[in-house]
Amino acid sequence: MDDIDRLLGSQGQLVEFLPGFSPRPQQIQMANVVLQAIQHQQKVICEAGTGTGKTMAYLLPALISGAKTIISTGSRTLQDQLFFKDLPLVQKALGSPLKVALLKGRANYICEYRLYKHEQVGRFVSRYAVRDFHKIKQWLSETQSGDIAELTDIADHSEVWPLVTSTSDNCLGSDCDYFDTCAVNKARREALAADLVIVNHYLFFADLALKGEGVAELLPGAQSIILDEAHQLPDIASQFFSDTVSGRQFIELCRDTISETEADALESRDDVHRLCDAIINACNQLHRVLPAVPHRGPWFDIQNHADIVKQLQQLKQSIEQFIEAFEPIAAASSSLEQCLQRALSLQARLIKFTSKAENNIHWLETRKHNFLFNMTPLDIATLFRETTSSFPQAWIFTSATLSVSGEFDFFQQRLGLENATTYRWGSPFDYVKNTLLYTPQSMPEPNSEHYMDKLLEIAVPIIRAAQGRTFFLFTSHRALNLAAEALKQELAFPLLIQGKQSKRVLLNEFKTLGNAVLLGTASFWEGVDIQGEALSCVIIDKLPFASPGDPVLSARLQHLRTQKLDPFKSYQLPQAVISLQQGVGRLIRTEQDSGVLVICDPRLNTKAYGKQFLTSLPPMPKTSEIEDIKQFFQQRTATLEHSCH
Numbered sequence: 001m002d003d004i005d006r007l008l009g010s011q012g013q014l015v016e017f018l019p020g021f022s023p024r025p026q027q028i029q030m031a032n033v034v035l036q037a038i039q040h041q042q043k044v045i046c047e048a049g050t051g052t053g054k055t056m057a058y059l060l061p062a063l064i065s066g067a068k069t070i071i072s073t074g075s076r077t078l079q080d081q082l083f084f085k086d087l088p089l090v091q092k093a094l095g096s097p098l099k100v101a102l103l104k105g106r107a108n109y110i111c112e113y114r115l116y117k118h119e120q121v122g123r124f125v126s127r128y129a130v131r132d133f134h135k136i137k138q139w140l141s142e143t144q145s146g147d148i149a150e151l152t153d154i155a156d157h158s159e160v161w162p163l164v165t166s167t168s169d170n171c172l173g174s175d176c177d178y179f180d181t182c183a184v185n186k187a188r189r190e191a192l193a194a195d196l197v198i199v200n201h202y203l204f205f206a207d208l209a210l211k212g213e214g215v216a217e218l219l220p221g222a223q224s225i226i227l228d229e230a231h232q233l234p235d236i237a238s239q240f241f242s243d244t245v246s247g248r249q250f251i252e253l254c255r256d257t258i259s260e261t262e263a264d265a266l267e268s269r270d271d272v273h274r275l276c277d278a279i280i281n282a283c284n285q286l287h288r289v290l291p292a293v294p295h296r297g298p299w300f301d302i303q304n305h306a307d308i309v310k311q312l313q314q315l316k317q318s319i320e321q322f323i324e325a326f327e328p329i330a331a332a333s334s335s336l337e338q339c340l341q342r343a344l345s346l347q348a349r350l351i352k353f354t355s356k357a358e359n360n361i362h363w364l365e366t367r368k369h370n371f372l373f374n375m376t377p378l379d380i381a382t383l384f385r386e387t388t389s390s391f392p393q394a395w396i397f398t399s400a401t402l403s404v405s406g407e408f409d410f411f412q413q414r415l416g417l418e419n420a421t422t423y424r425w426g427s428p429f430d431y432v433k434n435t436l437l438y439t440p441q442s443m444p445e446p447n448s449e450h451y452m453d454k455l456l457e458i459a460v461p462i463i464r465a466a467q468g469r470t471f472f473l474f475t476s477h478r479a480l481n482l483a484a485e486a487l488k489q490e491l492a493f494p495l496l497i498q499g500k501q502s503k504r505v506l507l508n509e510f511k512t513l514g515n516a517v518l519l520g521t522a523s524f525w526e527g528v529d530i531q532g533e534a535l536s537c538v539i540i541d542k543l544p545f546a547s548p549g550d551p552v553l554s555a556r557l558q559h560l561r562t563q564k565l566d567p568f569k570s571y572q573l574p575q576a577v578i579s580l581q582q583g584v585g586r587l588i589r590t591e592q593d594s595g596v597l598v599i600c601d602p603r604l605n606t607k608a609y610g611k612q613f614l615t616s617l618p619p620m621p622k623t624s625e626i627e628d629i630k631q632f633f634q635q636r637t638a639t640l641e642h643s644c645h
Contacts, residue, residue: 003064004031007093014056017093022591026425027053030398033423035061038069038224038394043420045230045408046398049427049618050585054398055086058226062196063096067223067394069196072204074229075527076104079200080149087198101187101194102147103218105203109183110136110146111166113176118163121259125159132160146183156502162252169249169342170256175334191218201232205240208387224394229527231399231578234380234414238552241383242376245349247283248369250319253346254279257326257339268329275322282315283371290366298551299362299373303354312354319347349373363551376552378559385416395420400427401581405615410574427588431618434594435587436632438462441624443602446542452482455600458626459483459539460490462598465630466537468493468515473525473583475542480519483541493517498524510534526582531589536633538587539598543613544579545572573609577616584617594636596629 006012008028014021030048037044038061048054059082062069073079083102091098115137124130132154139151148154148165166184179185191197197218204227207219219225227233254276261269289307291297302308323343330340353362353373365372377383388395397420402411408422440458444450463470468491474480477499484497494516496506503523507530510516514534518524525544546553557567580599587595597620604610623629 004028004035004060007060008056013093014090017089024051024053024428026428027057030054030057030423030425031061034058034226034396035065037396038062038065038067041223041392041394043388043395043417044397045402045411045417045420045422046396047402047408047422047424048398048400049425049429050400050588051427051429051591052400052425054228054400055082056090058228058396058398059086059090060094062224062226063090063094063098065224066098066195068221069224069226070204070218070222071196071198071226071228073198073200074232076108076149076200078229078527079104079198083198087196098195099193100196100198101190103187103191103197103199103203104147105206106171106184107161107165107167108148109187110140110143110148110164111171111184112140112178112181113172114166114170115140115164117259121262123259124163129158129160129163132158133164136160136164143183146186169345170252170338172334172338175338188217192221197222201227201229201236202240205237208237208240219391222391222393224396225391226396227398229399230397231401231411231582233397234411237380237384237415238376241380242374243349243352244372244374245346245353246370246372247287249346250279250283250315253339253342256342257336260333260335260339271325272329275318275325278318279315279322282311282318286311286315287366287371290364290371293366293368295364295366296549296551297364298555299353299364300356302364316347316350319343319350323347361552361555363555378555381414381416383416388417400585401578403616404574404577405612410571410578427618429588429591429593429618431588431620435618435620436596436628437617437620437622438596438598438626438629439602439604439622439624440598440600440626441602441605443600446601446603452479452486455541456483456486456490458600459598460487461626462537462539462596462629463491463493463517465626465633466596467633468513468517469534469536470517471524471528471530471535471538471586472517472519473538473540473586474519474521475544477521479541480521484519487517487519491517495519524586525579526585528586529589530586531593535586535589535593536595536636537598538583538595539600540580540583541600543576543599543601543603544583545576548572569609573612577613580613581616588618596632 005028007014008023008031010023026048030046030052033044033046034057036042046054048057058071062071071082073082079102083100087100090096091100119133119137124133135154136151143150148161154160173179176182258273258276261272286308289311291302323340326340326343330337350373353375357375359378361376361378363374363376365374397417402408403424404410406424412418412420443454443458459472472483474483480498484495487495494513496510496516496518498506498520506518507528510518511530511534548554548557557571560567560570584597587593587597604613
């Protein structure tokens with residue numbers, strides 16, 4: 001504990017090694033809680049408001065304790081920031097000799113076997129794929145890690161990536177000729193030998209759900225598990241405890257099978273091609289008769305439609321014929337045997353999906369070129385409780401947004417963490433002095449046909465007063481697109497629209513321009529850190545209630561009703577409060593930041609539950625007068641000009 005106080009205090013090493021670092025009592029308190037949890041193998045939930053410095057508050061005790069630690073973050077971007085930026089600084093400050101490692105899912109590493117196999121077959125869809133393939137092959141001779149994140153000049157959506165990376169379905173494991181030099185295996189060996197390993201939630205839960213990504217090997221030896229951005233865990237856990245079978249999985253199986261039979265020059269390859277073509281055709285025909293794209297809905301609502309029954313039966317017959325014909329030739333090589341095992345697994349999952357099962361939500365999703373049959377657990381609390389009980393290490397959950405009106409019940413109940421100890425530290429930032437919350441009084445109800453017109457009528461003068469420098473956050477893509485078209489005519493500021501470029505490019509442009517307006521939906525509500533004057537206003541169109549039409553949410557709400565619980569109060573409301581907190585958190589990122597928050601939804605003031613949203617926000621002065629916004633920005637501009645002189 002003395003080490004923590006000394007390191008994070010005004011005379012500590014971090015002051016020397018971290019530019020702009022200043023001591024924060026909340027950070028010191030959280031670091032002491034984390035260290036105690038590690039030492040005594042406790043489960044703790046730590047909500048640390050924006051600016052607390054929670055990254056340092058868990059990194060320091062993890063390194064000081066010397067305990068084998070797994071740190072899981074909300075995204076690969078945050079994972080890289082921890083490993084390449086934050087961790088080296090802390091290690092330097094401490095002079096820590098501990099070994100650290102970065103581990104990602106297998107799809108993030110090059111697969112030599114698949115790369116050379118596709119080079120032999122030479123089937124590329126376009127000249128762009130050929131160009132990207134040659135870049136990758138050249139890079140392969142230079143890379144030490146095999147992490148494809150190094151290849152920044154190849155688009156994330158390049159059609160070549162599935163050809164040169166592996167999945168748990170198509171990896172040959174120890175039977176692979178490249179097993180000893182495999183980038184995935186190298187990363188796993190380094191992780192097993194490390195004292196501290198950084199993963200992301202998707203990888204962490206893929207392994208807990210027995211998807212074989214490498215984390216499961218680490219868990220028994222770890223003494224502490226730290227999960228940052230923990231507010232994301234219930235949804236991610238639900239996704240990975242789900243089971244999915246998709247049209248794309250069948251088609252990729254067929255493509256890989258054709259590649260293997262051609263490379264092995266099997267005499268029966270023409271028969272195999274015919275069987276694969278039958279599966280691909282059955283998938284395409286099934287996709288054609290499923291509900292129009294995009295669609296998310298309960299499976300049992302449409303399962304008896306005649307066309308769907310017919311095409312689904314055709315797919316089942318095609319995969320059965322494939323398996324029957326392929327079994328005799330699969331023994332020719334380990335790669336062919338693996339294709340057979342994939343076919344058997346897909347067949348089993350398809351049968352499971354079309355059979356009614358208790359405690360699972362069966363739902364369908366259709367996309368432009370794919371369909372997904374999903375089986376999602378009705379409740380993941382029991383599954384996750386069993387996981388944390390099976391590994392009695394320290395479990396530390398942290399985020400800026402875990403409580404609702406100061407209570408953690410919603411988060412704890414969703415993950416079965418009722419016995420965890422909770423802690424809460426508010427933001428050290430001066431919201432009273434540096435922010436203003438504007439809630440217009442003249443807005444119609446959100447379902448009104450005039451809502452968008454009124455929203456823009458209010459937003460445009462505010463954006464002008466802010467001189468651009470605005471995040472305009474929406475709860476739907478439809479609303480975003482409508483606003484984008486209207487604002488092109490109304491604003492002289494640069495307009496950055498989600499979907500037009502990658503998220504990274506949009507954020508870099510926003511920072512560089514300094515007077516831009518960025519329109520975004522869900523992915524821009526969290527995990528975005530814009531510091532300084534470039535972001536001075538956040539406008540939120542509506543309170544972020546999840547769509548009740550979502551099949552998983554709908555089933556869970558019905559389940560709560562059967563338990564005599566109010567689904568709105570016990571689920572929809574707390575979930576929306578946490579989402580709003582994330583959106584609000586984009587506004588103030590440093591002690592020097594200031595800005596205006598605009599929440600246009602009238603329900604904040606007209607509904608009784610509006611108080612729950614308001615009491616969960618930082619203490620911000622509130623107004624319904626637009627003149628107060630203009631005055632706020634004028635005063636901030638005057639203050640900045642004065643400080644410059």
